Amino acid sequence: MKTIKQTISQLGIALLMLFTITSCMDDAPQIPLGEFEKGVLIMNEGAFGANDGEVYHYDPASGEIKADIFEKKNGRPFAGLIQDMVASEGRLYLVANTGKVEIVDPRDFASIGAVSSGLDISRSLVTANQKVYISDWGPYDANFASPESYIAVVGQLDGGTITDKIPVSSRPEGMYVVGNQLLVACTAAQKMDVISLNTEERSKSLDVKGGPIRFFEAGGNLYLFSRDASKVYFHEINRSNAEIIGTKTVNLAMSTFNFTLTENAEMLIITSTGWPEFNDAIASVNINSGEVLSASIFTGSGLYGIGYDADRREIYVADNNGFQGNGTVIVLDQSGQQQKTLAVGRGPSGFMFK
Template sequence: MNKNLVNRSFLLGIYLTGSIFLSSCQDDDSGSTVTPLKGAYESGVLVVNEGNFQKGNGEISFINKQSKTVVDDVFLTENNRPLGDVVQSITVNNDKAYVVVNNSNKIEIADANTFKSLGVINNLQLPRYMVVANNKGYVTEWVSFSGNGRVAVIDLATNAVTKTIAVGVLPEKLLALNNKVYVVNSGENTVSVINPTSDAVETTITVDGSPNSLVADANKKLWVLCGGEKNYNSDYTIDENTSTPGSFVRLNPATNTKEATLTFTSKTLSPGDLVANGAGNKLYYQYGGKVYQQDITATALLTTPFINRNFYGIGVDPTDNLIYGGDAGGFAAAGKVVRFNPTGAAVDSFTVSIGPSEFLFK
């Protein structure tokens, strides 16, 4: 056999092998290996857009932070069908996105990176928010607009509801910490503490009226934001004689007791939308149509707003601490997301779908 032919064949084989290797695992300009994306939506910001009540036009938008572009109606684009009526929240676990659709009484499951549908959990009753603990999903359900709500326990391997746990009235956001699940009951003044091993309420903590959101800080303490109990006169104005102001309550999860309470002055205004920065040392919330920033070491509430603007929902990117505000614009047209730097100055904005309210940072 011709020796040169053998050598050329050998070299061609090396070249082809190297080409295949390089095409599957390329280097960037710095010489480091670049891992291919799992999908178009692997890295960026997922925006929850509630949509119009009873119109079935709730959706998820995706913001690419590098290119500063938006892919709107992601689920509809990838699956050729809408998510449903009032998209409430989204949770990502093990590359699966769980989208809670409140008025459609379901959770849509999609690949978190491609947003291709993976299944549906039906027959929930006014579901609100979800967390994952002990390899199970925990979903707050209002059940009705009066009376006690519950938390549905979901087997994430089969997507089946295995149990429901009775909690307080109108359960809202929940948080998993130290192998416990904490649930704020917004229709009363309590936080339910669920043990995810037994899937039972371990204890109930009394806070202040209408708790609506909670976060864990850098010291693993729980901050609960309470809107205050509001009673109304016959003309639908708030009765200040019988109503209570909102408050911040700090809980020690080791003992499930109150450590501190910071009380607002107004009995008519209700603080809400509590979120924290990536380090867990700054808290952000809305109050009186403005956004406030609170240090976790502060012993009094700040009176100067951080951002002098009202939003339908807020979030903080844990990687760069940019603050995101969702402007619903009266639900008459597409909403906007406005970004602010950590000093409170506006950076840029993006057009999204109707009613942007929640943010998930990937």
């Protein structure tokens, strides 16, 4: 039988060992973050014909802006029009609608690989099962329609050769992986296509109101954002069977496809009268009710993209300045009051917050 003295002695040894292990863990070197792993990445689409898309990095703490970070790291220009930035599987994918995808290390923007041939008008991508799936409008026909749209399949995450092209409805944009199914928003066709990732074939195609563009999550639910000239639609999707189970209709005219989510089930949507006036505004909408909370918390001309920094509770608005030279980013507080402006690249259109 152990004595009280033996028990206390053994307890003391155990505590000493625990303290020693904890101290060693505290002394272990911390891996520093990469140069671009914190802050804001600003996607500059570039100008048509010039193909001068690029990415800027902004540090809100110091106020420092670093321009052309792809070119400076890799010693060559991006040479395309950047349509989307997607972070997945420890990589950052830069999708150009000029028919290529560049893959970089998100820590320092060093090139990892690319998909440089076989694409037409690439729009976005997702990864699943160690593959890359790229939405592409396909070639234009004589009437500038897109009857040969597809999802390009690349067999490895670091890019390379396209192994298959899955036909889909006209003009696919955003995608979403749920279970072993790939959901595809097909804008021109006004459909949501569903692709089985087991067979890599389209299993069904559902009609939706408006032209769908992108999927988003809110309150634990999955939605498809869609719009027409007078309304916005939030189509709720059942994740288990990829069916649309309900639609919230928002009475918001002249909405664009540019939106972002904030707190409290709020969505901010850019509206625009279009050419030639370009009287633009940012509307605030409650996702749960579909109510327009405000038609214009901010107004401007040439508003081309929007994002929300949840940590700082700031709204970032991209102004393309009519593509007359470089663009501007306008930083607003939650009420829509301007806080600062940032000089950025040609055609700023999107943001990634880290």
